[in-house]
Amino acid sequence: MNPIAIAAKGKGLPGMLRRAETIRQRYGLTPKQMDRTLGHFVTLLGKYKCGATFPITTAILGRSRGVVEKYQAQRIEFAAHGYYHTDQTLLSFDQQLEQSLAARQLFADRGVRCDGFRSPYLRFNPMTLAAIKQAGFVYDSSQALAWDIPKEMETPEYRRALDFYGAVSAAVYPALPRWDNDLIRIPYCLPDDEAFVDRFHTNPARMTELWSSILKSTHVRGELFTVAIHPERILFCQQALSRVLDDARKLQPRVWMTQLYQIADWWKARTQAQVRVTDDASGETTVLVNGLEGVRLFARHVQVTSETRNWDHSFVQAESPFIKFRAARRPFIGVSPSSPAYLSSFLRQQGYIVQVSSEAMNYSFYLDRSHFVYEDERPLLDEIEQGDFPLVRIGRWPNGARSALCVTGDIDALTIWDYALRIF
Ligand SMILES: [Zn+2]
Structure with a gap:
């Protein structure tokens, strides 16, 4: 033609x-x-x-x-x-x-x-x-x-x-x-x-x-x-x-007005950012994200003990590069070892903190899926974002932007x- x-x-x-x-x-x-x-x-x-x-x-x-x-x-x-x-x-x-x-x-x-x-x-x-x-x-x-x-x-x-x-x-x-x-x-x-x-x-x-x-x-x-x-x-x-x-x-929260190459760079760097989770003897947990400019941590329905500010109607934003909290279960997303690797990859790309584990009871939200395809992404995002279970996450966009x-x-x-x- x-x-x-x-x-x-x-x-x-x-x-x-x-x-x-x-x-x-x-x-x-x-x-x-x-x-x-x-x-x-x-x-x-x-x-x-x-x-x-x-x-x-x-x-x-x-x-x-x-x-x-x-x-x-x-x-x-x-x-x-x-x-x-x-x-x-x-x-x-x-x-x-x-x-x-x-x-x-x-x-x-x-x-x-x-x-x-x-x-x-x-x-x-x-x-x-x-x-x-x-x-x-x-x-x-x-x-x-x-x-x-x-x-x-x-x-x-x-x-x-x-x-x-x-x-x-x-x-x-x-x-x-x-x-x-x-x-x-x-x-x-x-x-x-x-x-x-x-x-x-x-x-x-x-x-x-x-x-x-x-x-x-x-x-x-x-x-x-x-x-x-x-x-x-x-x-x-x-x-x-x-x-x-x-x-x-x-x-508000702000919109990140940017260019495509910055979006691509950010998406890769944030997905690869090292997340460190440590528990101390008093029962407090600290989440720290290493070495990426613009990274922000957010929490929902969690007893946060470090400094935060209000972000939207359900999440607060940590004021520092770390967040400290107390929670009965880990406010992260647990994924069963038998779930497809793409499920964990997709979730990490959104900024969720993902732990592959067979201990479903340790997590406020746990997924065990035999398959996960592109068409499952939207319903899963809705379930997580509209849910009210405790969650600590990395912001999807830099510097506290919402979109x-x-x-x-x-x-x-x-x-x-x-x-x-x-x-x-
Ligand atoms: Zn053209």
Whole structure:
């Protein structure tokens, strides 16, 4: 299938023609216009002290001179959006590996940090993940995660796009990174700007409303909202973006406004952090997390004897890098030795303190599962988070943040020539 046919499949033909018109309006013959657009976007983000992650097609970076580099110093992270803007699932493993290695090399040659990858059209297969991991990428952000939208907004074009992207539902899967086979996988939240413009044909007010509600949901669940805007559409999206960033700055406990590489680094470091549990003769237990900046400890329904502050309606946050408490049973998560290793890994990735033990009675919450798959994650998180059993845990996000937010958007072209070359 040629790139026009692929784009038409994802967007529908009317969507693709509208997109072509947008392209004509948004890009110039030189990168000047796009540079101004990026400058406007970055200035807007700066008002909220917020960075962003912009995956850019590697060949576009290769053809450009200096536009990308200067934004690195302004809290903008770049990632690879394919080597060419092609559907990765049509390439063999060897082709994907070769292009991933070439992408890493080109970014390095240009002095542009590049830790992450996002597939063009959000389309990938297991070979894509294996290839980018082998090429040295730390994270992938290609998995589309669709938040529920009001029934009246649904259109056949949007349904078709979700199928094309291989999107999964945020009602079923958590909006959280996942450390899988040594690659951090960070979901891409939908609807993005393209959905609002090309599939819903709606106005900025509707976008503002829906994105604000996604922000609220991610905050309640302690999850991640990737606010996805292709930079060339910033003018259409700025009302919604400003509102989301404004709300995010006001929410308590705070929202961690960050970039994808920081999320990936944090997720790995926090999951690997050494947790030391010691019991003293007086019956007091101390939990200490070693050597990771930003780590915070929290407790619920436990008699804490060290200094704490209120955090939300059920947890208190320790004031120091340790927490001391008294509890009849260990307020950690006990996991039976016969449970799958992925269960313990998943729980540790959330910041829970996990002990593999056959002594179920020693724990305030104990799991003995014969199998555990991705679809079991959401119900288990709900059971733990909404439960009222005693629990001591590490914060999922750094510095006491309750949820995370990252503005991100793909750069498919810097000039109209890039766009034309992409197709032909
Ligand atoms: Zn793209």
